[in-house]
Amino acid sequence: MRPYYDDPYTTEFKANVTECISREDGFAALLDNSYFYPTSGGQEHDIGFIGQEEVADVIEEEGRVLHIVTRKIPIGEAECRIDRKRRVGNMQQHTGQHMLSAAFDSLFGIETVSSRLGEYIGSIDLSRQPTEAEISQAVEAVNMVIRENRPITVHYAEPGDVGSFHLRKPPKVDGTVRIIDVKDFDMSACGGTHCTHTSEIGVVLTGNVEKVKGALTRIEFFCGERAIRRYYEMFRSAHESSRLISAGIDDLPVAVQKIKTQIQERDSRIKDLSGKILESICERAVQRVEGTDESLVVVDLSSEIENTEDMRFVGSCVSKRTKKSFAFHRTEGNISYMNLNLAFEESLATSVMSALRSELGVKGGGRGGYFSITFEASEKEKVVEFVRSKVGNG
Ligand SMILES: [Zn+2]
Numbered sequence: 584m585r586p587y588y589d590d591p592y593t594t595e596f597k598a599n600v601t602e603c604i605s606r607e608d609g610f611a612a613l614l615d616n617s618y619f620y621p622t623s624g625g626q627e628h629d630i631g632f633i634g635q636e637e638v639a640d641v642i643e644e645e646g647r648v649l650h651i652v653t654r655k656i657p658i659g660e661a662e663c664r665i666d667r668k669r670r671v672g673n674m675q676q677h678t679g680q681h682m683l684s685a686a687f688d689s690l691f692g693i694e695t696v697s698s699r700l701g702e703y704i705g706s707i708d709l710s711r712q713p714t715e716a717e718i719s720q721a722v723e724a725v726n727m728v729i730r731e732n733r734p735i736t737v738h739y740a741e742p743g744d745v746g747s748f749h750l751r752k753p754p755k756v757d758g759t760v761r762i763i764d765v766k767d768f769d770m771s772a773c774g775g776t777h778c779t780h781t782s783e784i785g786v787v788l789t790g791n792v793e794k795v796k797g798a799l800t801r802i803e804f805f806c807g808e809r810a811i812r813r814y815y816e817m818f819r820s821a822h823e824s825s826r827l828i829s830a831g832i833d834d835l836p837v838a839v840q841k842i843k844t845q846i847q848e849r850d851s852r853i854k855d856l857s858g859k860i861l862e863s864i865c866e867r868a869v870q871r872v873e874g875t876d877e878s879l880v881v882v883d884l885s886s887e888i889e890n891t892e893d894m895r896f897v898g899s900c901v902s903k904r905t906k907k908s909f910a911f912h913r914t915e916g917n918i919s920y921m922n923l924n925l926a927f928e929e930s931l932a933t934s935v936m937s938a939l940r941s942e943l944g945v946k947g948g949g950r951g952g953y954f955s956i957t958f959e960a961s962e963k964e965k966v967v968e969f970v971r972s973k974v975g976n977g
Contacts, residue, residue: 585648587618588761589737591674591776594618594665600633603656604649611649612636612656619665621648625700626677626775631665668808669702670776675807676705678735678765678777679787682728683707683804685769686721688751693717695752696799703812704790705804712800718789725787732782733766786810861893865900872901872909879974881967885913891920895955898922902953908974910967914960923954923970935973943969 586593598614612633621643622628628641633656640651677700684695684707694710713721740748740760754760754772763773765781778784788810790803805813821832830838864887872880888894891913898911902924912921925932932952939945939956943966947956958966 586616587620587776588774590618591670591779594631594667594670596663597660598633598663600656600658600661603652603658605655608640609651609653610655612638612652613647613649614661614663617648617650618663619648619650620670620673620776624774625698626673627669627700627702629665629670629673631663633663634661672808673700674776674778675784676700676805676809677773677775678763678781679725679784679804679806680705680707681763681769681771681773681777682725682765682781682784683721683787683789685751685765685771686724687713687717690721690724691717703805703809705806705809706801707804708795709800709802711798712792712794713802718792718802722787722789728765728768729781729784729786732780733768735766735777735779735781736764737777738762738764783807788813857893861896862900864888865897868897868901868909868911869904872905872907878908879967879971880907880909882909882911883913884911888913891915891955894920895922898924898955899953908970910970912963914963917960918957919960919963919966921954921956921958921966923949923956925952925954925970925974927952927974935970938973939966939969 596616596618598616600612601615602613604611604613614633619631619638619641620626620629621641623643629638630640631638633650633652636652636654636656638650638652642649642651680698680700684698687693687695687707687709691713693713696708696710698707699705738748738761740762742758742760745754745760748762748764748770750762750770750772752771756772756774760772761774762770763777764770785807787804787806790805790813792800792802795801821835825832825835828835828838828842864884868882868884871882884894884897888897894911894913899922901909901911905924906926907924908926909924910921912919914920925935929950929952932954933950936948936954936956943958943962945956945958945962945966947954949955956966
């Protein structure tokens with residue numbers, strides 16, 4: 584029987600250090616009577632002090648509670664102190680979880696399949712997705728019972744007697760079962776630390792809802808102090824957003840929607856204008872290709888075109904309007920992008936492309952004599968000369 588089972592609020596106590604064992608992560612101190620809670624049953628461990636030594640972790644190994652410290656603690660009596668804020672936060676979060684799960688179960692027959700308490704955010708996985716109205720009703724029911732300040736008592740049932748308690752879920756342990764009884768609301772088997780009256784939880788709020796595996800739905804929750812912390816985090820975030828877009832907090836959804844619509848309209852106008860600009864670049868490129876006697880017209884489009892997609896568009900557009908060979912290119916950092924139009928018989932064009940790949944290591948491809956390729960920018964002259972020699976022969 585652990586002392587915190589029936590006395591979760593004692594956080595300062597005297598105990599004897601009976602052993603202090605050296606181990607990889609420091610030392611493990613053992614106490615003859617410890618109120619420190621070891622990580623178990625989804626609840627986080629306590630932290631605190633044994634004498635002057637900080638307890639960073641508390642774990643259970645082979646039935647013994649080990650207090651992990653960095654320096655060896657002498658055998659004998661020591662003043663012990665548990666971080667009360669963290670302990671009470673865990674109790675609020677844990678008791679709130681029992682009650683939230685109980686509310687979903689009794690009101691809507693939605694089972695809690697698993698739960699996580701965490702150091703700040705808790706969550707439960709429900710057997711099906713509740714509606715927003717169901718979530719509100721469950722939260723309201725829990726907070727009503729919290730305000731009624733009902734007692735929360737602990738029972739110990741021997742295996743043969745467990746059936747006389749109306750447990751929400753069957754117990755997972757053999758032997759004596761510890762039962763947490765929120766008066767006329769929930770009975771659950773659990774080994775964690777809980778509040779002794781419902782009002783000690785303060786408040787229970789839910790957060791994000793997300794689908795997880797199959798029909799399972801995960802709902803975040805925050806109890807007591809953590810609910811207050813969460814409220815202020817969200818308030819600050821909403822307040823800052825409202826300042827940035829000069830709208831009241833309550834008007835944020837409408838204001839954000841308005842900005843989103845404006846952005847969409849602007850994007851669509853930019854797209855129209857870009858299309859016109861590209862057409863005009865294409866027009867000039869056709870004139871450059873047509874207005875020369877060179878067998879291969881090489882044009883650097885780096886200053887006119889910002890991305891490869893646009894260059895491909897211009898290249899493709901020009902290839903449909905000329906019977907001449909051209910190479911449009913632009914360089915980004917160490918890489919050159921080229922759109923190559925080889926205006927001669929297709930099988931010959933394809934063999935030139937193959938040779939470019941095998942002899943100069945260019946990447947990419949295409950068909951119908953029109954190719955999109957990339958290569959190291961330093962290779963540009965070589966690529967151009969190679970193509971020029973082939974075109975000269977074509
Ligand atoms: Zn519990």
